[in-house]
Amino acid sequence: MAIRWRAAALLLLLPLAVPGPVAQAAPAVPIPRVPAGFHWGVATAGFQSEGAAPDSNWRRYVDGGAETVHDPYANAVDFRNRYAADIALAADMGVNTFRLSVEWPRIEPRPGEIDQSALALYDDMVREVKAAGMTPMITLTHFTHPGWIVDRGGWTNASTVDSWLDFSGLVVQRYAGQGALWITFNEPTIYRSFEERNGRLNVFQSDAMMRNLVTAHRRGYDLIHQLDPGAKVSSNLAVKPPPLQWFDDASFVDKVRDKLDFAGIDYYYGASLDNLSAIHGAFDEFWKIDPQPDGLYHALKTYHRKFPELPLYVVENGMPTDNGKPRADGYSRADHLRDHVYWLQRAIAEGVEVIGYNYWSITDNYEWGSYRPRFGLYTVDALTDPALTRRPTEAVPAYRDLISGAGVPAGYLPKRRPAWCAFADLSTCFGPVPLAVQPGA
Numbered sequence: 001m002a003i004r005w006r007a008a009a010l011l012l013l014l015p016l017a018v019p020g021p022v023a024q025a026a027p028a029v030p031i032p033r034v035p036a037g038f039h040w041g042v043a044t045a046g047f048q049s050e051g052a053a054p055d056s057n058w059r060r061y062v063d064g065g066a067e068t069v070h071d072p073y074a075n076a077v078d079f080r081n082r083y084a085a086d087i088a089l090a091a092d093m094g095v096n097t098f099r100l101s102v103e104w105p106r107i108e109p110r111p112g113e114i115d116q117s118a119l120a121l122y123d124d125m126v127r128e129v130k131a132a133g134m135t136p137m138i139t140l141t142h143f144t145h146p147g148w149i150v151d152r153g154g155w156t157n158a159s160t161v162d163s164w165l166d167f168s169g170l171v172v173q174r175y176a177g178q179g180a181l182w183i184t185f186n187e188p189t190i191y192r193s194f195e196e197r198n199g200r201l202n203v204f205q206s207d208a209m210m211r212n213l214v215t216a217h218r219r220g221y222d223l224i225h226q227l228d229p230g231a232k233v234s235s236n237l238a239v240k241p242p243p244l245q246w247f248d249d250a251s252f253v254d255k256v257r258d259k260l261d262f263a264g265i266d267y268y269y270g271a272s273l274d275n276l277s278a279i280h281g282a283f284d285e286f287w288k289i290d291p292q293p294d295g296l297y298h299a300l301k302t303y304h305r306k307f308p309e310l311p312l313y314v315v316e317n318g319m320p321t322d323n324g325k326p327r328a329d330g331y332s333r334a335d336h337l338r339d340h341v342y343w344l345q346r347a348i349a350e351g352v353e354v355i356g357y358n359y360w361s362i363t364d365n366y367e368w369g370s371y372r373p374r375f376g377l378y379t380v381d382a383l384t385d386p387a388l389t390r391r392p393t394e395a396v397p398a399y400r401d402l403i404s405g406a407g408v409p410a411g412y413l414p415k416r417r418p419a420w421c422a423f424a425d426l427s428t429c430f431g432p433v434p435l436a437v438q439p440g441a
Helices: 006-013 057-062 079-090 116-131 149-150 159-175 188-198 203-227 244-251 253-259 278-284 295-307 333-349 393-403 426-430
Strands: 039-043 097-101 133-139 181-185 232-234 264-266 312-316 354-360
Touching: 006 116, 039 133, 039 312, 057 149, 057 188, 079 097, 079 116, 097 116, 097 354, 116 133, 116 159, 133 159, 149 312, 181 203, 188 203, 188 244, 203 232, 232 333, 244 253, 253 264, 264 295, 295 312, 333 354, 333 393
Parallel strands: 039 097, 039 354, 097 133, 133 181, 181 232, 264 312, 312 354
Antiparallel strands: none
Protein backbone atom coordinates (compact mmCIF):
# COMPACT_ATOMS: atom_id res chain seq x y z
CA MET A 1 0.00 0.00 0.00
CA ALA A 2 1.16 3.51 -0.67
CA ILE A 3 -1.62 6.03 -0.69
CA ARG A 4 0.33 8.95 0.77
CA TRP A 5 -0.16 12.04 -1.34
CA ARG A 6 0.67 15.55 -0.26
CA ALA A 7 -1.39 16.78 -3.17
CA ALA A 8 -4.46 15.79 -1.14
CA ALA A 9 -4.07 19.22 0.42
CA LEU A 10 -5.49 20.57 -2.83
CA LEU A 11 -8.86 19.31 -1.62
CA LEU A 12 -8.93 22.32 0.65
CA LEU A 13 -9.29 24.42 -2.46
CA LEU A 14 -12.48 22.65 -3.50
CA PRO A 15 -15.80 24.23 -2.54
CA LEU A 16 -17.57 23.13 0.60
CA ALA A 17 -21.30 22.62 0.71
CA VAL A 18 -24.02 21.47 3.07
CA PRO A 19 -24.69 17.79 2.39
CA GLY A 20 -27.84 17.06 0.45
CA PRO A 21 -30.49 14.47 1.23
CA VAL A 22 -29.31 10.93 1.82
CA ALA A 23 -32.57 9.01 1.42
CA GLN A 24 -32.11 5.98 -0.83
CA ALA A 25 -34.10 5.19 -3.92
CA ALA A 26 -35.75 1.78 -4.22
CA PRO A 27 -33.50 -1.15 -5.17
CA ALA A 28 -32.75 -1.06 -8.88
CA VAL A 29 -29.96 -3.00 -10.55
CA PRO A 30 -29.73 -6.69 -9.56
CA ILE A 31 -26.35 -7.66 -8.12
CA PRO A 32 -24.79 -10.74 -9.77
CA ARG A 33 -22.48 -13.21 -8.14
CA VAL A 34 -18.79 -12.80 -8.89
CA PRO A 35 -18.04 -14.86 -12.03
CA ALA A 36 -16.18 -18.16 -12.05
CA GLY A 37 -12.43 -17.77 -12.46
CA PHE A 38 -12.38 -14.55 -10.45
CA HIS A 39 -9.09 -13.79 -8.67
CA TRP A 40 -9.73 -13.49 -4.93
CA GLY A 41 -6.40 -12.29 -3.57
CA VAL A 42 -4.33 -10.93 -0.75
CA ALA A 43 -1.20 -8.83 -1.10
CA THR A 44 2.09 -8.03 0.53
CA ALA A 45 5.37 -6.40 -0.50
CA GLY A 46 9.02 -7.21 0.09
CA PHE A 47 10.39 -4.21 1.99
CA GLN A 48 7.20 -3.79 3.99
CA SER A 49 7.06 -7.35 5.25
CA GLU A 50 10.25 -9.37 4.75
CA GLY A 51 12.55 -7.90 7.40
CA ALA A 52 16.38 -7.90 7.26
CA ALA A 53 16.18 -5.20 4.59
CA PRO A 54 19.32 -4.87 2.43
CA ASP A 55 20.82 -1.59 1.21
CA SER A 56 18.24 0.29 -0.83
CA ASN A 57 16.67 3.70 -1.22
CA TRP A 58 14.20 2.88 1.57
CA ARG A 59 16.78 1.29 3.85
CA ARG A 60 18.67 4.58 3.61
CA TYR A 61 15.53 6.66 4.20
CA VAL A 62 14.85 4.71 7.38
CA ASP A 63 18.43 4.86 8.62
CA GLY A 64 18.74 8.52 7.74
CA GLY A 65 15.47 9.61 9.36
CA ALA A 66 13.75 10.85 6.22
CA GLU A 67 10.68 13.06 6.45
CA THR A 68 8.24 10.17 6.07
CA VAL A 69 9.96 7.92 8.63
CA HIS A 70 8.48 7.80 12.13
CA ASP A 71 9.27 4.24 13.30
CA PRO A 72 12.40 2.11 13.12
CA TYR A 73 12.23 -0.69 10.61
CA ALA A 74 13.01 -3.40 13.20
CA ASN A 75 12.39 -6.71 11.39
CA ALA A 76 9.08 -5.80 9.76
CA VAL A 77 6.84 -8.89 10.19
CA ASP A 78 9.61 -11.33 9.20
CA PHE A 79 7.79 -12.61 6.11
CA ARG A 80 11.22 -13.69 4.89
CA ASN A 81 11.10 -16.55 7.41
CA ARG A 82 7.33 -16.90 7.91
CA TYR A 83 6.03 -16.82 4.34
CA ALA A 84 4.93 -20.46 4.34
CA ALA A 85 2.68 -19.88 7.35
CA ASP A 86 1.28 -16.62 5.94
CA ILE A 87 0.56 -18.26 2.58
CA ALA A 88 -1.24 -21.04 4.46
CA LEU A 89 -3.36 -18.42 6.27
CA ALA A 90 -4.37 -17.03 2.90
CA ALA A 91 -5.20 -20.46 1.53
CA ASP A 92 -7.34 -21.19 4.59
CA MET A 93 -9.56 -18.24 3.64
CA GLY A 94 -10.06 -19.70 0.16
CA VAL A 95 -7.84 -17.10 -1.48
CA ASN A 96 -6.72 -18.19 -4.96
CA THR A 97 -4.21 -15.41 -5.75
CA PHE A 98 -1.25 -14.24 -3.68
CA ARG A 99 0.52 -11.01 -4.55
CA LEU A 100 4.13 -10.63 -3.48
CA SER A 101 7.10 -8.60 -4.66
CA VAL A 102 10.68 -9.54 -5.35
CA GLU A 103 13.29 -7.20 -3.92
CA TRP A 104 15.80 -6.03 -6.52
CA PRO A 105 18.14 -4.84 -3.69
CA ARG A 106 18.13 -8.35 -2.20
CA ILE A 107 18.64 -10.16 -5.50
CA GLU A 108 21.33 -7.83 -6.89
CA PRO A 109 23.07 -6.17 -3.93
CA ARG A 110 25.93 -4.93 -6.13
CA PRO A 111 26.03 -4.30 -9.89
CA GLY A 112 26.01 -7.62 -11.74
CA GLU A 113 26.32 -9.64 -8.52
CA ILE A 114 23.36 -11.99 -8.10
CA ASP A 115 22.64 -13.37 -4.65
CA GLN A 116 21.69 -16.99 -5.28
CA SER A 117 20.30 -17.38 -1.74
CA ALA A 118 17.88 -14.52 -2.43
CA LEU A 119 16.72 -16.20 -5.63
CA ALA A 120 16.27 -19.45 -3.70
CA LEU A 121 14.11 -17.57 -1.17
CA TYR A 122 11.78 -16.28 -3.89
CA ASP A 123 11.83 -19.67 -5.61
CA ASP A 124 10.42 -21.18 -2.45
CA MET A 125 7.84 -18.40 -1.99
CA VAL A 126 6.49 -18.99 -5.49
CA ARG A 127 6.59 -22.74 -4.94
CA GLU A 128 4.55 -22.38 -1.72
CA VAL A 129 1.98 -20.19 -3.47
CA LYS A 130 1.62 -22.70 -6.27
CA ALA A 131 1.47 -25.67 -3.87
CA ALA A 132 -1.40 -23.95 -2.05
CA GLY A 133 -3.33 -23.83 -5.33
CA MET A 134 -2.93 -20.09 -5.76
CA THR A 135 -1.85 -17.91 -8.66
CA PRO A 136 1.26 -15.84 -7.93
CA MET A 137 1.01 -12.15 -8.75
CA ILE A 138 4.61 -10.97 -8.84
CA THR A 139 5.53 -7.30 -8.55
CA LEU A 140 8.98 -6.55 -9.95
CA THR A 141 9.39 -3.18 -8.21
CA HIS A 142 7.43 -2.03 -5.17
CA PHE A 143 9.05 1.35 -4.41
CA THR A 144 12.57 0.02 -3.77
CA HIS A 145 15.77 -0.04 -5.77
CA PRO A 146 19.32 -1.00 -4.75
CA GLY A 147 21.68 1.37 -2.97
CA TRP A 148 24.07 1.25 -5.90
CA ILE A 149 21.24 2.52 -8.12
CA VAL A 150 20.71 5.36 -5.63
CA ASP A 151 24.41 6.21 -5.94
CA ARG A 152 23.98 6.46 -9.72
CA GLY A 153 21.07 8.89 -9.45
CA GLY A 154 18.21 6.42 -9.08
CA TRP A 155 15.51 6.62 -11.70
CA THR A 156 16.67 10.06 -12.83
CA ASN A 157 19.51 8.25 -14.63
CA ALA A 158 18.41 6.71 -17.94
CA SER A 159 20.88 3.84 -17.46
CA THR A 160 18.65 2.56 -14.65
CA VAL A 161 16.20 1.36 -17.33
CA ASP A 162 18.71 -1.14 -18.73
CA SER A 163 19.80 -2.25 -15.25
CA TRP A 164 16.17 -2.83 -14.29
CA LEU A 165 15.49 -4.76 -17.48
CA ASP A 166 18.46 -7.04 -16.78
CA PHE A 167 17.12 -7.73 -13.28
CA SER A 168 13.55 -8.17 -14.53
CA GLY A 169 14.60 -10.54 -17.29
CA LEU A 170 16.36 -12.73 -14.74
CA VAL A 171 13.26 -12.92 -12.55
CA VAL A 172 10.72 -13.40 -15.33
CA GLN A 173 12.74 -16.13 -17.01
CA ARG A 174 12.99 -17.92 -13.65
CA TYR A 175 9.21 -17.96 -13.09
CA ALA A 176 8.00 -18.20 -16.68
CA GLY A 177 5.41 -20.89 -17.20
CA GLN A 178 4.10 -20.65 -13.62
CA GLY A 179 0.90 -18.87 -14.63
CA ALA A 180 2.01 -15.71 -12.85
CA LEU A 181 0.37 -12.33 -13.21
CA TRP A 182 3.07 -9.65 -13.56
CA ILE A 183 3.16 -6.12 -12.18
CA THR A 184 6.09 -4.07 -13.45
CA PHE A 185 5.87 -1.08 -11.08
CA ASN A 186 3.64 -0.59 -8.10
CA GLU A 187 1.91 2.81 -8.25
CA PRO A 188 4.49 4.66 -10.36
CA THR A 189 3.23 8.13 -9.49
CA ILE A 190 3.40 7.37 -5.75
CA TYR A 191 6.88 5.91 -6.28
CA ARG A 192 7.84 9.27 -7.76
CA SER A 193 6.20 11.16 -4.87
CA PHE A 194 8.20 9.19 -2.32
CA GLU A 195 11.41 9.96 -4.18
CA GLU A 196 10.47 13.64 -4.38
CA ARG A 197 9.90 13.78 -0.63
CA ASN A 198 12.69 11.54 0.59
CA GLY A 199 15.20 11.79 -2.23
CA ARG A 200 14.65 15.52 -2.64
CA LEU A 201 14.06 15.36 -6.39
CA ASN A 202 13.57 18.69 -8.09
CA VAL A 203 10.95 19.15 -10.80
CA PHE A 204 13.35 18.29 -13.63
CA GLN A 205 14.57 15.15 -11.87
CA SER A 206 10.99 14.16 -11.12
CA ASP A 207 10.08 14.46 -14.81
CA ALA A 208 13.15 12.41 -15.75
CA MET A 209 12.19 9.69 -13.29
CA MET A 210 8.70 9.37 -14.75
CA ARG A 211 9.99 9.31 -18.32
CA ASN A 212 12.34 6.48 -17.38
CA LEU A 213 9.59 4.55 -15.60
CA VAL A 214 7.40 4.82 -18.69
CA THR A 215 10.24 3.58 -20.89
CA ALA A 216 11.04 0.75 -18.48
CA HIS A 217 7.44 -0.41 -18.34
CA ARG A 218 7.00 -0.32 -22.10
CA ARG A 219 10.18 -2.30 -22.71
CA GLY A 220 9.50 -4.54 -19.72
CA TYR A 221 6.05 -5.43 -21.05
CA ASP A 222 7.58 -6.65 -24.31
CA LEU A 223 10.32 -8.52 -22.45
CA ILE A 224 7.85 -10.33 -20.20
CA HIS A 225 5.78 -11.42 -23.19
CA GLN A 226 8.91 -12.65 -24.91
CA LEU A 227 10.05 -14.68 -21.88
CA ASP A 228 6.64 -15.75 -20.53
CA PRO A 229 4.29 -15.98 -23.53
CA GLY A 230 0.64 -15.65 -22.66
CA ALA A 231 1.29 -13.99 -19.31
CA LYS A 232 -0.80 -10.99 -18.27
CA VAL A 233 1.12 -7.81 -17.44
CA SER A 234 0.14 -4.50 -15.88
CA SER A 235 1.23 -1.67 -13.58
CA ASN A 236 -1.27 -0.77 -10.86
CA LEU A 237 -2.27 2.86 -10.41
CA ALA A 238 -3.35 4.61 -7.22
CA VAL A 239 -6.80 6.14 -7.53
CA LYS A 240 -7.07 9.72 -6.29
CA PRO A 241 -10.01 12.09 -6.38
CA PRO A 242 -10.29 14.16 -9.57
CA PRO A 243 -8.68 16.38 -10.70
CA LEU A 244 -5.55 14.90 -9.08
CA GLN A 245 -6.12 11.63 -10.91
CA TRP A 246 -6.15 13.31 -14.31
CA PHE A 247 -2.62 14.63 -13.81
CA ASP A 248 -1.33 11.29 -12.55
CA ASP A 249 -2.89 9.39 -15.44
CA ALA A 250 -1.39 11.76 -17.96
CA SER A 251 2.10 11.19 -16.57
CA PHE A 252 2.08 7.38 -16.71
CA VAL A 253 -0.88 5.16 -17.49
CA ASP A 254 -2.02 7.18 -20.51
CA LYS A 255 1.47 6.68 -21.96
CA VAL A 256 1.50 2.90 -21.50
CA ARG A 257 -2.13 1.98 -22.20
CA ASP A 258 -1.10 -0.06 -25.25
CA LYS A 259 1.26 -2.04 -23.02
CA LEU A 260 -1.31 -3.29 -20.48
CA ASP A 261 -3.15 -6.61 -20.50
CA PHE A 262 -5.43 -5.46 -17.71
CA ALA A 263 -5.84 -2.18 -15.88
CA GLY A 264 -4.77 -2.55 -12.25
CA ILE A 265 -6.26 -0.06 -9.82
CA ASP A 266 -5.63 0.54 -6.13
CA TYR A 267 -8.57 2.14 -4.34
CA TYR A 268 -8.46 3.36 -0.75
CA TYR A 269 -10.20 6.73 -0.47
CA GLY A 270 -12.70 8.86 -2.28
CA ALA A 271 -13.87 12.43 -1.84
CA SER A 272 -17.25 14.11 -2.07
CA LEU A 273 -18.89 17.27 -0.82
CA ASP A 274 -20.19 15.33 2.17
CA ASN A 275 -16.81 13.65 2.84
CA LEU A 276 -13.64 15.70 2.59
CA SER A 277 -11.80 13.61 5.18
CA ALA A 278 -9.24 12.49 2.58
CA ILE A 279 -7.38 15.66 3.56
CA HIS A 280 -5.96 13.63 6.47
CA GLY A 281 -3.87 11.78 3.88
CA ALA A 282 -1.83 14.96 3.48
CA PHE A 283 -0.62 14.48 7.06
CA ASP A 284 -0.19 10.69 6.86
CA GLU A 285 -3.13 10.16 9.24
CA PHE A 286 -4.95 7.65 7.07
CA TRP A 287 -6.95 6.11 9.91
CA LYS A 288 -8.82 9.41 10.27
CA ILE A 289 -10.25 9.20 6.75
CA ASP A 290 -13.89 8.18 6.49
CA PRO A 291 -14.09 5.27 4.02
CA GLN A 292 -16.18 5.81 0.92
CA PRO A 293 -16.86 2.31 -0.46
CA ASP A 294 -18.96 3.44 -3.41
CA GLY A 295 -15.85 5.24 -4.64
CA LEU A 296 -14.60 1.84 -5.81
CA TYR A 297 -17.67 1.60 -8.04
CA HIS A 298 -16.97 5.05 -9.46
CA ALA A 299 -13.30 4.16 -10.04
CA LEU A 300 -14.21 0.94 -11.85
CA LYS A 301 -16.75 2.75 -14.02
CA THR A 302 -14.23 5.52 -14.77
CA TYR A 303 -11.48 3.15 -15.90
CA HIS A 304 -13.92 0.98 -17.81
CA ARG A 305 -14.82 4.06 -19.84
CA LYS A 306 -11.17 5.03 -20.16
CA PHE A 307 -9.95 1.55 -21.15
CA PRO A 308 -13.00 -0.22 -22.63
CA GLU A 309 -10.75 -2.81 -24.25
CA LEU A 310 -9.16 -3.90 -20.95
CA PRO A 311 -10.42 -5.97 -18.02
CA LEU A 312 -9.96 -4.37 -14.61
CA TYR A 313 -8.31 -5.81 -11.51
CA VAL A 314 -8.50 -4.23 -8.04
CA VAL A 315 -4.87 -4.86 -7.11
CA GLU A 316 -5.15 -3.18 -3.70
CA ASN A 317 -7.99 -2.20 -1.39
CA GLY A 318 -8.00 -1.96 2.38
CA MET A 319 -8.62 0.16 5.47
CA PRO A 320 -6.10 1.33 8.08
CA THR A 321 -6.90 1.45 11.76
CA ASP A 322 -4.97 3.48 14.31
CA ASN A 323 -2.46 1.02 15.74
CA GLY A 324 -5.09 -1.70 15.59
CA LYS A 325 -7.66 0.13 17.73
CA PRO A 326 -11.33 -0.06 16.66
CA ARG A 327 -12.63 2.94 14.78
CA ALA A 328 -14.58 5.39 16.92
CA ASP A 329 -17.54 5.16 14.54
CA GLY A 330 -17.74 1.37 14.94
CA TYR A 331 -17.07 0.69 11.26
CA SER A 332 -15.09 -2.55 11.16
CA ARG A 333 -12.64 -4.06 8.71
CA ALA A 334 -15.25 -6.72 7.93
CA ASP A 335 -17.81 -3.99 7.15
CA HIS A 336 -15.29 -2.25 4.92
CA LEU A 337 -14.48 -5.46 3.07
CA ARG A 338 -18.11 -6.44 2.46
CA ASP A 339 -19.10 -2.91 1.41
CA HIS A 340 -16.33 -2.71 -1.19
CA VAL A 341 -17.10 -6.14 -2.61
CA TYR A 342 -20.75 -5.07 -2.86
CA TRP A 343 -19.79 -2.08 -4.99
CA LEU A 344 -17.43 -4.21 -7.07
CA GLN A 345 -20.37 -6.52 -7.81
CA ARG A 346 -22.47 -3.49 -8.62
CA ALA A 347 -19.94 -2.44 -11.26
CA ILE A 348 -19.99 -5.96 -12.72
CA ALA A 349 -23.80 -5.72 -12.87
CA GLU A 350 -23.43 -2.67 -15.08
CA GLY A 351 -21.13 -4.33 -17.58
CA VAL A 352 -17.69 -3.65 -16.13
CA GLU A 353 -15.35 -6.62 -16.58
CA VAL A 354 -13.59 -7.05 -13.25
CA ILE A 355 -11.30 -10.08 -13.06
CA GLY A 356 -9.86 -9.81 -9.57
CA TYR A 357 -9.70 -8.21 -6.14
CA ASN A 358 -6.75 -8.22 -3.71
CA TYR A 359 -7.12 -7.22 -0.10
CA TRP A 360 -4.23 -5.15 1.22
CA SER A 361 -2.84 -6.79 3.19
CA ILE A 362 -2.51 -10.33 4.56
CA THR A 363 -0.76 -8.97 7.70
CA ASP A 364 0.05 -5.58 9.16
CA ASN A 365 3.42 -4.37 7.92
CA TYR A 366 5.76 -1.40 7.62
CA GLU A 367 3.69 1.29 5.95
CA TRP A 368 6.57 3.30 4.48
CA GLY A 369 7.85 4.83 7.67
CA SER A 370 5.33 3.75 10.29
CA TYR A 371 3.72 0.71 11.87
CA ARG A 372 0.81 2.82 13.11
CA PRO A 373 -1.54 2.37 10.12
CA ARG A 374 -2.75 -1.23 10.44
CA PHE A 375 -4.12 -2.76 7.25
CA GLY A 376 -3.78 -6.47 7.97
CA LEU A 377 -6.41 -9.17 7.87
CA TYR A 378 -4.07 -10.53 10.53
CA THR A 379 -2.70 -7.98 12.95
CA VAL A 380 0.93 -8.08 14.10
CA ASP A 381 2.54 -5.92 16.78
CA ALA A 382 5.84 -5.47 14.97
CA LEU A 383 7.48 -3.22 17.57
CA THR A 384 6.20 -4.76 20.81
CA ASP A 385 5.74 -8.50 20.20
CA PRO A 386 9.04 -10.36 19.71
CA ALA A 387 7.08 -13.42 18.56
CA LEU A 388 5.37 -11.38 15.80
CA THR A 389 2.17 -13.33 16.42
CA ARG A 390 -0.45 -13.25 13.65
CA ARG A 391 -3.85 -12.53 15.23
CA PRO A 392 -6.94 -12.71 13.02
CA THR A 393 -9.24 -9.72 12.72
CA GLU A 394 -12.98 -10.06 12.24
CA ALA A 395 -12.36 -9.61 8.52
CA VAL A 396 -10.83 -13.09 8.19
CA PRO A 397 -14.14 -15.01 8.46
CA ALA A 398 -15.82 -12.21 6.50
CA TYR A 399 -13.42 -12.68 3.59
CA ARG A 400 -13.77 -16.46 3.79
CA ASP A 401 -17.56 -16.08 3.48
CA LEU A 402 -17.29 -13.62 0.59
CA ILE A 403 -15.04 -16.00 -1.33
CA SER A 404 -17.11 -19.11 -0.68
CA GLY A 405 -20.31 -17.23 -1.49
CA ALA A 406 -18.94 -15.57 -4.64
CA GLY A 407 -19.70 -12.17 -3.18
CA VAL A 408 -21.90 -10.55 -0.55
CA PRO A 409 -24.88 -12.55 0.75
CA ALA A 410 -28.33 -12.13 -0.75
CA GLY A 411 -30.03 -8.99 0.47
CA TYR A 412 -26.83 -7.32 1.65
CA LEU A 413 -26.83 -3.53 1.70
CA PRO A 414 -23.70 -1.48 2.51
CA LYS A 415 -23.15 -0.18 6.02
CA ARG A 416 -21.88 3.10 4.56
CA ARG A 417 -24.31 5.12 2.51
CA PRO A 418 -23.29 6.24 -0.99
CA ALA A 419 -21.63 9.62 -1.27
CA TRP A 420 -23.46 12.78 -2.19
CA CYS A 421 -21.73 14.80 -4.91
CA ALA A 422 -18.73 12.51 -5.38
CA PHE A 423 -15.90 14.22 -7.26
CA ALA A 424 -15.54 11.10 -9.41
CA ASP A 425 -19.14 11.38 -10.65
CA LEU A 426 -20.81 14.77 -10.39
CA SER A 427 -24.16 13.28 -11.38
CA THR A 428 -24.36 12.19 -7.74
CA CYS A 429 -24.85 15.85 -6.84
CA PHE A 430 -28.46 15.27 -7.90
CA GLY A 431 -28.77 12.26 -5.63
CA PRO A 432 -26.61 9.35 -4.41
CA VAL A 433 -26.33 6.15 -6.42
CA PRO A 434 -29.39 4.03 -5.55
CA LEU A 435 -28.69 0.75 -3.79
CA ALA A 436 -29.55 -2.64 -5.25
CA VAL A 437 -29.76 -6.25 -4.09
CA GLN A 438 -29.33 -9.73 -5.54
CA PRO A 439 -32.25 -11.27 -7.40
CA GLY A 440 -34.54 -13.14 -5.04
CA ALA A 441 -33.34 -11.33 -1.95
